[in-house]
Amino acid sequence: MPNKTNLKKNFFKKIEKFRDFQAKIGITFTNEKLLFQAFTHSSYVNEHRKKPYEDNERLEYLGDAVLELTVSEYLYKKYPTMSEGNLTKLRAAIVCEPSLVTFANELSFGELVLLGKGEEMTGGRGRPALLADVFEAFIGALYLDQGLESVTSFLNKVVFPKIDEGAFSHVMDFKSRLQELIQRDGKGVLDYKILEEKGPAHNKEFVATVSLNGEVIGSGVGRSKKEAEQHAAEQGLQKLGEFPQK
Structure with a gap:
């Protein structure tokens, strides 16, 4: 059994990691609990039932909708003559799992995820579906904490430049x-x-x-x-x- 001193050390290490992450992306959460929740996998919650942890599944649900809206608006404005069908195809390529995994990896999201021991041992930290879910959950957390404008500002740095560079041109x-x-x-x-x-x-x-x-x-x-x-x-x-x- 780990002693209380080690548990405290681990806790403060996690806090420090999240503070460093916020500095790196230039965003400071008002409610840091939302940020921690975005990176909390259900396997971690299952192993810490005595503590009030909440997993990221509800945030992922919200983030998915927010991401679709913000990307849709960006494409709508960027391509004023593009047909509805082509806009839908392009958006699907941007918000699909492989793309979300790419965005998450570029920001080292995998290093921050809170996992249960079993999930950790089976390579969950690098699992594509898990990383894509975490990216969506982060978008949901950012939206709740700071609103749509902050989400758009974040995507302006992470996602939209890739659209401008033609990274999704294979579907065009x-x-x-x-x-x-x-x-x-x-x-x-x-x-x-x-x-x-x-x-x-x-x-x-x-x-x-x-x-x-x-x-x-x-x-x-x-x-x-x-x-x-x-x-x-x-x-x-x-x-x-x-x-x-x-």
Whole structure:
């Protein structure tokens, strides 16, 4: 059995970790209990029944909704001509488990999670579902503590720059996005051309270009004409400054 001195030491170490974390992200919680709860797994609560710990599941529920709202608003404003279907697809890629795990890992959330011994021994600290839940719970805690504006400010540092950099562009229809951009800004007419078709029938490769008012703004290679045109449109978007070049 651990003695009271060791228990106190461990407790103060945890408090210090959370204080350091707040300094790192530039956010100070008014109600630190909400912050601790966001990182408290149910397995930890089960092992400390005599103490008034509460797990993060309710905060996760709230954070999920807050995250969807804030990301939806950001995409709605950033892409004024994007269709509802494409906005939904893009949002789904941003709030899906692998993306949330990436955000959580970048901020070392795993190091802060309070786990039961069994969960700790089976690698729970690095489990994707657990990390994604903790990220959502943190968003829920931040919302309750400081409101939507603070959540948006936090996402402006952690999530939104990745959208701007094209990190989720794999779910985008680049041709539609380029067309929307041209129509929105009244820039003129787009024209796609297949310049080259090479290779045997079972392994063809196509080279495409996209022109704006007669000037080539992008080229791309693909296994089909559609794929080549998508890559050309992606390059066109880069040239027009929609997101940084790779």
